[in-house]
Amino acid sequence: MSTTALLDRPADTTRQPRTVSHPTRVDAPSAPAAEPAQPAARNLPAGTAPRGFALYVGLDEAKAAASGVSLGVLVDALRRTIAELAPGAETYATVALAPVGAGGRDVDVVRLALHEPSAIARTKQDEPEDEDRNAGGVVVDISRKRVLIDGESAAFTFKEFELLQYLVLREGRTIERTELVTSLWQGATEEEAPGERTIDVHVRRLRAKLGRYEDIVRTVRGVGYRFDRHADVVIRYGHGTPSPDRF
Incomplete structure (x- = not known):
């Protein structure tokens, strides 16, 4: 589980970052004054x-x-920019921490560690159908055996859903191909059980149906596959959700 460390300190004005450069300001020719840009209209909750x-x-x-900076230098640079553009603004910086070796995209780890409301997976047992239909991202509904992508049902085969479910229930753990074959084809004869390369084919098809969210199923080269927590993925559990230890 990710945690956070809070950092709130004034910008250090006594030292100059060695690697942060600012673009040269070039004054454009005089032009008629333009109307101030208006923010895009948004549907805000009442009140x-x-x-x-x-x-x-x-x-x-x-x-x-690798880029020649540090997180502290970047925070200071952003604060100076905000102070220049909006002197009355108040700032507060916080750094998201995660266990060493935790997978997933850095920005998703940050969103989840800082408890962004839209990034926290909801786990209620009973959710209105309309809520999932109107949701963006991916909804893996284990209780109803379905996957919604940007509100639309994805045409997963039974085995494709089983494969995704197996990885989701073991979030953060790399699953070897041999384990997937043994667990998902229980009772199959040696002739019926697929080879490890067949698992790769199933994963490719699964990713193709996930579209722009294909990276939620990560390849661990030479080992197998893993599902990492993703800020755009909502997991729906139900009373009948299988235990990862008894799948």
Whole structure:
């Protein structure tokens, strides 16, 4: 489970970042004053008003270092930019932590660790049909044996759903191909059981049906496959959901 470490410190104005460069400002020729840009209309819940925004950045220290910066330098640079553009703005920085070796996209780990409402998987037993139909992303409904992609039913075969379900119930664990064959083709004779390469074919078809969300099923080269928590995936469990230990 991801946790967070809170960092809230004023920007260090006594040192200059060595690797952060700013674009040269070029004044354009005089032009008639334009009307201030108006924010796009949004359907806000009744009785609410915007009070700020959150910018989720997926970047670990190793990737930052490869670019010649650090997370602290980036935070300071963003704060200076905000102070220049909107002097009255208040800022607060927080860094998302996850166990070493945790999979998934960095930005999804951040969204989930910081408990972004739209990124937290809902696990209610009974959900209105309309809620799933209107939801974006992927809904893996284990209780109803279905997958919705951006509100539309995906035409998964029985085995494709079983494969996805097996990985989902073992989130974060790399599953070897031999285990998938043994578990998903229980009772099959040696002639009926697929080879490990057949599993790869099933996974390719599964990913093709997931479309732009295909990366929720991750290949661990030379080992097998893994499902990592993804901010755009909602898992629906039910009373009949099989235990990962008794699947």
